[in-house]
Amino acid sequence: MMRLRASSVVFGGAVSLATLVLLYQVLSLPPDNHQQPPGDYKDLASLEARLRRLETDIQTNQHTISEIKSLVRQLARSSSRANSLLGPQYGIVAANRFIRNGLTGVNDAVAAVAAPGSPNKSATMAVAPMAVRYNLTQAAVMPDDCIFAQTAAPPADVQLDKVYAMLKFDNPDGGAWKQGWEIEYDAAQWSSSKKLRVFVVPHSHNDPGWVKTFDQYYTDQTHHILDNMVQKLPMDPRRKFIWAEISFFSLWWDQQSENVREAVRRLVDRGQLEMVTGGWVMNDEANTHYFAMLVQMMEGHEWLKLNLGVKPNNGWAIDPFGMTSTMAYLLKRMGLENMVVQRVHYAVKKYLAREKCLEFRWRQVWDSGSSTEMLCHMMPFYSYDVPHTCGPDPKICCQFDFRRLPGSGVTCPWHLPPQTISDHNLAARSLLLLDQYRKKSQLFRTNVVLVPLGDDFRFVRPEEWDDQFNNYQRLFDYLNTNDDLHVEAQFGTLADYFRAVHEESESLSGGAGSGGEDDIFPSLTGDFFTYADRDDHYWSGYYTTRPFHKTLTRVLEGYLRGAEVLYTAMVATQSTMGTTGSSDGTMVEVAEALMAMLVSSRRSLALFQHHDGITGTAKDHVVVDYANKLVRSITDCQLVIQQAAHYLLAIDQHNYRGKTDTLYYQLGEKYTQHNQLPSKMVLVLQPGTSAQLVIYNPDAHRRPQLLTVRVSSPYVEVIDRKDQTVPCQVDPVFVQSSEASNDMFDVTFLVDLPSLSLTTYTIKIVDPEKVNQQFVSYGKVVSRGMVAPSVPAVFTAIEETNGQSFTLHNDHLQARFGSNGLMQSLTAQGRTLDLNLEFVKYGVKNHRETAGAYLFLPDKEATPLPVGQPAVLTVLGPLLSTVTTHLKNIIHTVTVKSSPGVDGMGVEINNLVNIKLERNYEFAMRLNTDIKNGDVFYTDLNGFQVNKRTRYDKLPIQANYYPIPSLAYIQDDDTRLSLLSAQPLGGSSLASGQLEVMLDRRLMQDDNRGLGQGILDNVLTSSTFRVLLEPRITVKEREDGKLLKNSSLPSLLSLSALNTLLYPEYTLLPTTKVEGARSWWEVGGALPCDVHLVHLRTMVDPPRARVGQLVAHPPAHLSSLTLHRLGFDCYFQSPGLTCSTTAGKVRLSQVFPTMFGEQVQQMSLSMLYEGVDMTKSYTLSLQPMELYTFRLSHT
Structure with missing residues (x-):
């Protein structure tokens, strides 16, 4: 002591x-x-x-x-x-x-930075006596936290951006392998000590929704496949099968007896059945956010662990339309060792095949070592179906798809049907197949060949199991017993295949003590977007198709995450207190009921991440089924949030008695229809009454920001939990462009929300003559191109007819608009940028095969939307100001907020788009600036990381389009302009200084990729963005200057602002059921900024x-x-953040x-x-x- x-x-x-x-x-x-x-x-x-x-x-x-x-x-x-x-x-x-x-x-x-002076204040902004003052904070960044962004990772053996720069994309006819070349080989390369090892892997690709709903597929096909599997695999221990989609498997499992379940476990234990990837679905890899990818993977893995005791070791992604390196990272960190992918641009496949790089160690571009490397096998040919998997000649491989035997109802397009294997054709058919195996092996660095055997919803009928397994076993027996052929062919799983690959690579590299696979398989960095399967058919349309539902999944992601955190806080608090609530077990029942809702919501979100769900590439009735599940899950998550909040705010938690059928709080927005935007809930109060709002901050960082609540009276007072009056702004709610409501008003005020907290604010309705003008301001309405609208008497509305430009600003930024209501320039942090916002439209090619749900095939460059002098409505105030412009097919709103938080550091854009009256119409928002980014721009991958993109003149417009799951930016040596997106869409930079994002698309025809319909179910769709202008702190040359040109990271400000879009605060409006609640609850601490x-x-x-x-x-x-x-770029300031690294x-x-x-x-x-x-x-x-x-x- x-x-x-x-x-x-x-x-x-x-x-x-x-x-x-x-x-x-x-x-x-x-x-x-x-x-x-x-x-x-x-x-x-x-x-x-x-x-x-x-x-x-x-x-x-x-x-x-x-x-x-x-x-x-x-x-x-x-x-x-x-x-x-x-x-x-x-x-x-x-x-x-x-x-x-x-x-x-x-x-x-x-960071000792005071609020800067207001730039070029517009006279129209001096509208109210209420003054709002605050100091601007900055994140405190430790110097060591900048090292990561300043240190270049060592280059990989294959860098896909350099491959793209080198390729001609000329697509010559390759003969039998149309997108390749005529493969030759020397049979002497194999011997008795060096045999060709062939693993034929039976599989059935089951889409959890596409042309049928999930339940329809299960009833019509999937349950038959799994029933047959249990019967057919035990008949011969040499038979193998792999399965990927746990959503289907779990549904089937629930209907099985314990005897059947034990039979399945035996198949798994014997290695005859392998669960590959183990996700709830085979998720899309372009539009998905990594949060949802984790949800769907964890849901599948948790099910496997609880029911089968299985830990998947191999990934299987044969149908997503392009591949992201984020998925490789997630699988690696989940403990998987290998993965298989299929849909990659045919020219990239050809290049990798020439270089024998179709098996590679996929590394993250930011990895300074090799800890993220994942061994990846890329299928070399056009498809994962049988005609394109045994070798380079599909007309031969199709003859070995015994589902297509004569009389089966399925044929080969090359008019050469399969033959049942018999003694009289066994030798010839075996040698014909072996020739394909040998040719395929020439594209790889080992003598191990992977041959998938399957297609969509295969092995439905018992006869197919018999035809495939029996005929192939005869072929294998012949090949294996003729020693002079030097081949070992067998059924296998991915585990069998990769085990053989690892064994041979170790042997080739000189044994376990050598470099191993590092010496055999090249490292590779980059992603595989944008995918083209032939010609100029680039699959960049699905980045945007059905944007309403893409937005809906992001909304559910936010609600689910928020519900999970609050529910966990509730049950953990109960456990920490040593009680589960009331002595009669009520809270146990409540916890179980809420958990059932959470599990259902996890699975609804997971299901929609399927590569025909979030992509928008399913039939209309399937989309409705997905959407109904999403909306129901949003409602369930809202219920979990308000139930958990009520418990956490309870004064006496020991004796708390909850009821899941009781609505204690109403969330601030309500979703009721699968194809309608949510309605904003109105807090209805009588004069002289008040209500305590609860604001839930699901972020692990403090958030000072503006909050807007819709109330029934304009005469209000806002009080925080410390009984201090809070300045607020009251604005009209327009039910149409020319008329405001008389019983709905938006009240905006500044809140300060601790991390992971519930905070109360009181709204009082006061007599009109008692409104305190020092704390309450009323928005001023200015109309252009239209008569002054009708507004309640508390507001003023004027018509501006001078046709001049005007500005909105706060203490940190200024946005200038033309008289047409569209932005012309943006000033932030002392930097002014010409920024002309416009809307453009694309048509479609007039070809036999043209644009549809998957393909973006524009007929020419985009044409600007005629604007003229539209109706423009501006609402001005000291806390926030908005400009709303009414154009054809779109209502465009820009908001500038006077907030000390990150919401005040950029302009917010909301677009309400409805193109249901158009034909073959693709609609985009474009930002034209004077940033000198040349042909380089940046987009994110799954909200997890940012990838450099290069625009190539040698490629068509659709090839230069990339997924924008949440973020895109352009930059030069001085300035960066970021577009943060609350929803996944497609976009590009098609000229220096440009940044554009597709908002919606309506296609009248199918694009011949299996869907069998166009996209005609467009609905009114909302999209929300934040635009950030960030000057670099320095332009001075540094040792890491080269790095800044070759890689890039977001700023802390953009990462924080993006989180507020994806995971917003939630407003809980009290009902009459709330009694005796505390004024606040919080977890207790916050995380560092990054x-x-x-x-x-x-x-x-x-x-x-x-x-x-x-x-x-x-x-x-x-x-x-x-x-x-998070990785971030230190060369940009971080205003609005109250944290440190x-x-x-x-x-x-x-x-x-x-x-x-x-x-x-x-x-x-x-x-x-x-x-x-x-x-x-x-x-x-x-x-x-x-x-x-x-x-x-x-x-």
């Missing part, structure tokens, strides 16, 4: 001395001019961060030192259990190196019986927590001080593999770009 005290004295003295030195250095710095040179900026940020850390250390050092011995002992014990699949990036440092993430108030500038809480998810236990009924999804006393450390150091005990037990276990990403044991007090060291999952105990 004396030693501890002495250490504390020494430590305290050292801290005091260091603090004095740092203060001297701070005082010696030059004056702050709001835009420091990079060196000084980094020094200042460093000093600020270090001062704050020292203050924290002074407060906490005794606690920290007292923990060191026990924590070190625990760390030593747990580190030995780390699973190798987690990789070296899963680091933990000793607890005494913890750096607290200290936050400051809105008026405490983190660490995102991806999800906090309660796990499920196996089904169990309770009180005579089966509980299908009982909640476990365990949760999974996934964190993402900590070099990736996170202590869970600071984030969850009272929730969860002390023991924590590191896990693989989908919770299949266990890693390091630790406690909440350990300091985690998270590496940039990496995802981490931890298992938390509720007790």
